[in-house]
Amino acid sequence: MTTPIQASALRIGMFVHLNVGWMSHPFPLSSFKLTSAEQIETIRSLGLSRLTWSPERSDVEDPAVQTSAAGAAGAAGAAELQPAQEEAPQPLDARQLAKLALSAQMEIAQRCERQFAEACRDLRRANDKVLTDPAQANADAQQLARAILDKMLIEGEPCLRVLGEMSSDRHAAHSLNVTVVALMLGRQLAIPAEVLMELGVGALMHDVGKIALPDRVRLARDDFNSGEAALYRDHVAQGLILGRRMGLSADAQLVIAQHHELADGSGFPSALMLPRMSLAARIVALVNRYDNLCNAASPAQSITPHEALSRLFAQCRSKFDESLLSAFIKMMGIYPPGSVVQLSDERFAMVMTVNAAHPLKPRVLVYDAGVPSEEAVHLDLEQAPQLGIRRSLKPVQLPARAVEYLKPRQRISYFFDVESTSRHDAREEAAA
DSSP states (O other): OOEEOOGGGOOTTOEEEOOSOGGGSSSSOSEEEOOOHHHHHHHHHHTOSOOEEOGGGSSSOOHHHHHHHHHHHHHHHHHHOOOOOOOOOOOOOHHHHHHHHHHHHHHHHHHHHHHHHHHHHHHHHHHHHTTTOHHHHHHHHHHHHHHHHHHHSSSSOOEEEEOOOOOSOHHHHHHHHHHHHHHHHHHHTTOOHHHHHHHHHHHHTTTGGGTTSOGGGSSOOTTOOHHHHHHHHTHHHHHHHHHHHHTOOHHHHHHHHHTTOOTBSOSSSSOOBGGGSOHHHHHHHHHHHHHHHHSOSSGGGOOOHHHHHHHHHHHOGGGSOHHHHHHHHHHHOSSOTTOEEEETTSOEEEEEEOOSSOTTSOEEEEOOTTSOGGGOEEEEGGGOTTOOEEEEEOGGGSOHHHHHHHOOOSSOOEEEETTGGGHHHHHHHHHO
């Protein structure tokens, strides 16, 4: 249960809910426990009118209760008040632990989906202004890139999480997918924050030249006629024109200009070789290709994340910066989020997040006919040493009931989980 509270009454130890959009504040999460006076001052500076807190999740009492107790005991007595001695908590059994873990996973997934939807909405709004108010479109893109980057550059190692089926515009979803994955890769490569910012803006706007294109030619298709193919390829030149009108930086414009160039000179529009491509453009070109493989114009042509990664490694190594490709494969894991797999005990599962330290031990959603889908097991394979992944599967290879249960994604969307690095600490606390 949450309770309204004034910013002036905030105290360290309170679990607060900011109740505003993810992009409207500088914190990694919208709900969290206050740990410093600086956080309180930042919240007060936001001037929020909708602020609540959860007493049961906090380390302090309700201010009203504290005031009443202080008045009854007097100033001297209040100083001696100590929290009541609580009985030692009873250890949770396996079923309670599983329920707690499932609840935590569902909460994280729902939060990531809300954040993805909000970011897509803001990106659509920026795109809507490109032709009528290009300077403001640039400002909006800068704000969105900064918001994503600020929340990604936190202590720890955020990881990618596959989302449920998103109803957002597929063009905005593609650009956001590319941006999130590209920034994650840039972060892993320890690229400076100022360079990551330009990478983020360039990735968000890399397809801006498609704004005026007919829907049919917005995504590459095998059945393009010569005119459609030429129109599609022209989106790079149109994007540069619009990028200049927006006032994008030179580095962001290079991403637009080069995101279809390939290391071996077989890309377009300028057939550049690798040395002439900027680092940001190399990253976006790689991630853009991966997302297009997973989310093709025709769903029938889309391949699984595992297949996409395998194809990039086996068939396309000469087309991309090999050092970036190696780092990308390491980050995505052998079985990227969204991959459908069969475990060594024959059960079917879907990969939800990757364990960067142990790429063969991701977190998976397990199909179990004896467990309702709303209570499905989220299994961390790192904590199950006896289990492993036997093979990757196409969704069509699953039994019908497993397809209905796991709901393999028709369109792969990613967002990053800023709490995943603390999952072991949370599990240990729950088990204590």
